[in-house]
Amino acid sequence: MNILYDERVDGVLPRVDKTRLIASLHEALPGLLVLHEGEDLKPYECDGLSAYSTTPMAVVLPDTVEQVQTIMRLCHAQNVPVVARGAGTGLSGGALPLEQGILLVMARFNKILELDPDARRARVQPGVRNLAISQAASPYGLYYAPDPSSQIACSIGGNVAENAGGVHCLKYGLTVHNILKVDIVTIEGERLTLGSEALDSPGFDLLALFTGSEGLLGVVVEVTVKLLPKPQTAKVVMASFDNIEKAGRAVGDIIAAGIIPGGLEMMDNLSIRAAEDFIHAGYPVDAEAILLCELDGVESDVHADCDRVRQVLEKAGATEIRLARDEAERQRFWAGRKNAFPAVGRISPDYYCMDGTIPRRALPGVLRGIEELSRQYSLRVANVFHAGDGNMHPLILFDANQPGELERAEELGAKILDLCVEVGGSITGEHGVGREKINSMCTQFKPDELTMFHAVKKAFDEKGLLNPGKNVPTLHRCAEFGGMHVHHGKLPFPELERF
Amino acid sequence: MDAMTASHDAAQSLQDEVLQAIEKRQALRIRGGDSKRNLGRPVEGKELDTRAHRGIVTYDPTELVVTVRTGTSLSELEAALEANGQMLPCEPPHYGEGATVGGMIATGFSGPRRPWAGSVRDFVLGTRVITGEGKHLRFGGEVMKNVAGYDLSRLLAGSFGCLGVITEVSLKVLPKPRQSASLRLEIDTHRALIKLAEWERQAIPLSAASHDGTALYVRLEGGEGSVASACDRIGGDRLPADYWEALREHRLDFFSDPRPLWRLSLPNHTPVLDLPGSVLMDWAGAQRWLKSSSAAATLRRLAEQAGGHAMCFTSEAGREPFHPLAPALLRYQRQLKQQMDPHGLFNPGRLYAEL
Numbered sequence: 086m087n088i089l090y091d092e093r094v095d096g097v098l099p100r101v102d103k104t105r106l107i108a109s110l111h112e113a114l115p116g117l118l119v120l121h122e123g124e125d126l127k128p129y130e131c132d133g134l135s136a137y138s139t140t141p142m143a144v145v146l147p148d149t150v151e152q153v154q155t156i157m158r159l160c161h162a163q164n165v166p167v168v169a170r171g172a173g174t175g176l177s178g179g180a181l182p183l184e185q186g187i188l189l190v191m192a193r194f195n196k197i198l199e200l201d202p203d204a205r206r207a208r209v210q211p212g213v214r215n216l217a218i219s220q221a222a223s224p225y226g227l228y229y230a231p232d233p234s235s236q237i238a239c240s241i242g243g244n245v246a247e248n249a250g251g252v253h254c255l256k257y258g259l260t261v262h263n264i265l266k267v268d269i270v271t272i273e274g275e276r277l278t279l280g281s282e283a284l285d286s287p288g289f290d291l292l293a294l295f296t297g298s299e300g301l302l303g304v305v306v307e308v309t310v311k312l313l314p315k316p317q318t319a320k321v322v323m324a325s326f327d328n329i330e331k332a333g334r335a336v337g338d339i340i341a342a343g344i345i346p347g348g349l350e351m352m353d354n355l356s357i358r359a360a361e362d363f364i365h366a367g368y369p370v371d372a373e374a375i376l377l378c379e380l381d382g383v384e385s386d387v388h389a390d391c392d393r394v395r396q397v398l399e400k401a402g403a404t405e406i407r408l409a410r411d412e413a414e415r416q417r418f419w420a421g422r423k424n425a426f427p428a429v430g431r432i433s434p435d436y437y438c439m440d441g442t443i444p445r446r447a448l449p450g451v452l453r454g455i456e457e458l459s460r461q462y463s464l465r466v467a468n469v470f471h472a473g474d475g476n477m478h479p480l481i482l483f484d485a486n487q488p489g490e491l492e493r494a495e496e497l498g499a500k501i502l503d504l505c506v507e508v509g510g511s512i513t514g515e516h517g518v519g520r521e522k523i524n525s526m527c528t529q530f531k532p533d534e535l536t537m538f539h540a541v542k543k544a545f546d547e548k549g550l551l552n553p554g555k556n557v558p559t560l561h562r563c564a565e566f567g568g569m570h571v572h573h574g575k576l577p578f579p580e581l582e583r584f
Numbered sequence: 585m586d587a588m589t590a591s592h593d594a595a596q597s598l599q600d601e602v603l604q605a606i607e608k609r610q611a612l613r614i615r616g617g618d619s620k621r622n623l624g625r626p627v628e629g630k631e632l633d634t635r636a637h638r639g640i641v642t643y644d645p646t647e648l649v650v651t652v653r654t655g656t657s658l659s660e661l662e663a664a665l666e667a668n669g670q671m672l673p674c675e676p677p678h679y680g681e682g683a684t685v686g687g688m689i690a691t692g693f694s695g696p697r698r699p700w701a702g703s704v705r706d707f708v709l710g711t712r713v714i715t716g717e718g719k720h721l722r723f724g725g726e727v728m729k730n731v732a733g734y735d736l737s738r739l740l741a742g743s744f745g746c747l748g749v750i751t752e753v754s755l756k757v758l759p760k761p762r763q764s765a766s767l768r769l770e771i772d773t774h775r776a777l778i779k780l781a782e783w784e785r786q787a788i789p790l791s792a793a794s795h796d797g798t799a800l801y802v803r804l805e806g807g808e809g810s811v812a813s814a815c816d817r818i819g820g821d822r823l824p825a826d827y828w829e830a831l832r833e834h835r836l837d838f839f840s841d842p843r844p845l846w847r848l849s850l851p852n853h854t855p856v857l858d859l860p861g862s863v864l865m866d867w868a869g870a871q872r873w874l875k876s877s878s879a880a881a882t883l884r885r886l887a888e889q890a891g892g893h894a895m896c897f898t899s900e901a902g903r904e905p906f907h908p909l910a911p912a913l914l915r916y917q918r919q920l921k922q923q924m925d926p927h928g929l930f931n932p933g934r935l936y937a938e939l
Binding site for chain 1: 645698699703715722733741742743758785789806807810850851852893906912913921923
C-alpha cells in the first residue's frame with residue numbers, strides 16, 4: 086500500500102489556486118522568499134525518508150515570526166495545506182510535502198537568542214541545530230541532553246515536533262523532558278506560548294501535548310531548552326556474549342542492581358561485523374552480541390558503578406568484558422555504534438531502519454520473531470538496540486534495484502512493528518509516525534482512540550490544514566489497511582464501509 | 585489482604601456511571617481520597633469515587649515501570665516500590681492520609697526532588713481513561729519511548745480531572761539513590777541562591793534545596809563517594825531526612841501562619857523578590873511558598889514580572905486559585921476541553937470557570 090497521500094482514504098484536500106496563492110504571498114510579504122518553479126523545488130521533495138518524494142506546490146522560507154503568522158493566516162483563509170520542515174533529517178516522512186500545499190521551511194530561524202548559564206537554559210530559534218546548542222553551552226560546562234544520531238544536522242524545532250530521543254534517554258529523558266517553553270504559531274496565525282521559564286504553567290499541559298505532535302497542531306517558532314552540567318566523567322564497559330538472549334537478560338540485571346547507565350546499547354553479530362569493518366572500533370567479531378554500557382557522573386560514583394556492572398556482567402555470562410582504557414578508546418567504542426547505520430549501508434545497497442519499542446523482557450521473543458521473519462522474507466536484518474530504554478532499530482537490508490524488494494522490506498518492517506505492538510510496545514520510539522508508519526498506527530490504536538486523536542487535532546486546526554495525512558490515519562485508511570491484513574479471521578473496523 | 589488494599593477492577597462501573605452522566609447531562613465531581621479537594625475551584629456535580637478501582641496491575645522492577653489503578657492509595661504504591669528499593673522520583677505530596685494515585689496524576693504536584701528528577705508528568709508513560717463519550721481508552725503504554733500519536737497521557741497529568749476519568753496509569757520508576765544526606769547551613773537567602781547556582785553547574789548531587797529566610801537546607805543523593813565529598817565541601821550541620829517530608833506535606837511551622845498560602849512558580853535563578861509576606865523557598869528558589877494577605881492581583885503581578893505565575897493554595901470564595909491564562913491560550917484550552925469532554929461532564933470549572 087503506497088504511503089503517498091491518497092485522497093481516496095486520507096481525505097479530500099482543498100483545491101488550491103496556485104497563481105492566486107503566490108500573488109497574495111508576494112503582495113502580503115514582499116520580502117518573503119517563495120520558490121514555486123521546477124528545479125527550485127527539487128531539494129524539498131523529501132526528508133530523511135528518501136524513498137518517497139512529492140513536489141510541493143510552493144516552498145516558503147520566512148525569517149521572522151511575523152512572516153510565519155501572515156503565511157498561516159493567508160493559508161487559513163485560502164484553505165491551503167501547510168507542511169512545516171526543519172532540517173529535513175526526519176526518518177518517517179513527517180516533512181514529506183503535498184502537491185496541493187506549501188512547504189514552510191524554518192531553516193532560516195537559526196539564531197541562539199539567549200543563553201543563561203546560571204539559570205541553565207537557552208532560548209533559541211527553531212532552525213538551530215541540536216548540536217549547536219551544546220556547542221554554545223560548552224564553555225560554561227553545560228550541554229543539551231537529547232542527542233539523536235542526526236544531531237549535527239537536525240534542528241531543535243524538528244526535535245520538538247518529533248519528541249526526538251537519542252542514546253541517553255533512559256537517564257536523561259526525551260525532548261519533552263528537556264524543554265521548558267515553546268512558542269508556536271497556529272494555523273490561524275495566533276502566536277501561543279506553551280510552558281514557561283518556570284518549571285510548570287497554569288492550565289492544561291499543552292507543552293506535553295505539543296511535543297511530538299509532528300506539525301499537526303502548530304508550527305514551532307521558538308524553543309527554550311534546559312541545559313545540564315556536563316558529567317565529570319564517563320566510562321564505557323563493553324561486554325561480549327555468545328548468545329543474544331543472555332545479553333538481553335544482562336540488561337535487566339544491570340537495572341536490577343540499581344544502576345541507571347547513561348547509555349546502554351546492544352548490537353547483534355551482523356551489526357558488530359559491519360561496524361568493525363567500517364570503523365575498526367575493536368569490536369569482537371565472533372560475538373553473537375555486545376553490550377555497551379556507559380556510566381557517567383561524579384568520578385568516584387562512576388568508578389564504583391563500573392565495578393558493580395563488571396560483576397553483574399560476569400554473573401550474566403559475558404565471555405569478555407572490557408573497560409575502555411582511555412577517552413580515545415571510549416570514543417572508538419561509541420563510534421562503532423554511532424556509525425552502525427552507515428556501516429550496514431556498506432554491506433547492502435539499501436537498508437530500511439525500524440524504530441519499534443518493547444518492554445525489555447520481551448526482547449528474546451521479539452528477536453526470535455525477527456529472525457523467523459527475516460528467513461520468511463529472505464532479507465537480512467541487523468539489530469541495533471537502545472537496550473536501556475527498549476527502543477529497537479532493526480535494519481532491514483535490501484536492494485531497491487531488485488523489483489519488489491523495497492515493498493518486501495516494507496512489509497517485513499510492518500510485521501516487525503506488529504510484533505512490537507503484540508508484546509505491549511510501540512511502533513515508534515523516536516522517529517515518529519509521519520507518513521511512513523501511518524498504516525501501523527491502525528495496529529497500535531483502536532478506532533475510538535484514533536477518533537480521540539482527531540478530536541484533539543480539531544481543537545487546534547479545525548480545517549485540517551496542518552500536515553494533513555501524517556501521524557494519525559483516518560478510519561477509512563485503517564479500514565482499507567485492515568482489509569489487507571485480516572487478523573485471526575476477523576476484520577478490524579467492521580463498522581466501516583469498504584471502498 | 586483486607587478490603588482497603590485488595591485489588592479490584594471497577595472500571596466497568598466507573599464507565600457505567602459516566603454513561604449515565606452523559607445520558608442525564610449530569611456534571612461529575614471526580615474524587616479519590618479528597619486530600620486535595622481544596623486545591624482549585626469548587627466543583628458542583630455528582631460524586632464519582634475512584635477508590636474502588638484499586639491495586640497494582642503490573643510491576644516489574646527490572647523494567648522500571650509500574651502500572652497501577654488510580655484509586656490505589658499513594659502510600660500503598662510507595663510501599664510496593666520501597667520494598668524493591670525503588671521510588672517515584674517526583675516525590676509527590678499527599679496532603680492527607682487517603683491520597684490516591686489518581687489525585688497525584690490529576691493535580692500533577694511534585695515534591696522537593698522535582699527540579700532535578702522531573703515532575704509527575706515526566707514519569708507518566710501511559711494511561712487508561714474514560715472519555716467524555718463514555719469510552720474506556722488506552723494511550724501511551726509501558727515503554728520508555730513511544731511517540732505514536734499525540735501524547736495524551738502526559739496531557740492528562742495536571743489536568744485536574746477536567747479532560748477525562750483516569751483509571752490506570754503506567755509510571756516510570758527509578759532505583760532509590762545509594763546514599764542520601766541532608767544538611768543545614770546558616771546563610772542568607774541571597775547568598776544561598778548564588779551558592780546554589782554555582783553548585784548546580786558543578787558536580788554537586790543536589791536533590792532538594794530550600795531556604796526559610798534563616799538557613800539553607802540541602803539534600804544530596806547519589807553514590808557513596810559523591811555524597812561524601814559534597815558533604816565535606818558544603819559543610820553545615822546534619823539535618824534529619826524527614827525535614828523534606830515535612831516541607832512537602834506543609835507540616836513545617838511556616839505553614840501554620842493564618843494568612844492565605846500562595847505558591848509562586850518561578851524561573852531558575854530568580855533573585856530574592858521583595859514579596860509582601862513571609863517566604864519559604866523550595867526547588868532551589870523555583871517554587872516559593874508565600875504567606876500573605878496582599879491582594880491576589882498584586883501577587884500575580886509580582887510573579888509575572890519575574891517570569892512566573894502564582895497559585896493560591898487557600899480556598900476562599902471569590903478568589904481564583906489559578907493564574908489567569910492569556911486570552912488566546914485560554915481559547916485553545918477551551919476548544920480542547922470541548923473536544924475531549926463535549927458534554928462538559930468532568931470537574932467543570934475546577935481549573936477555570938471556562939473549562
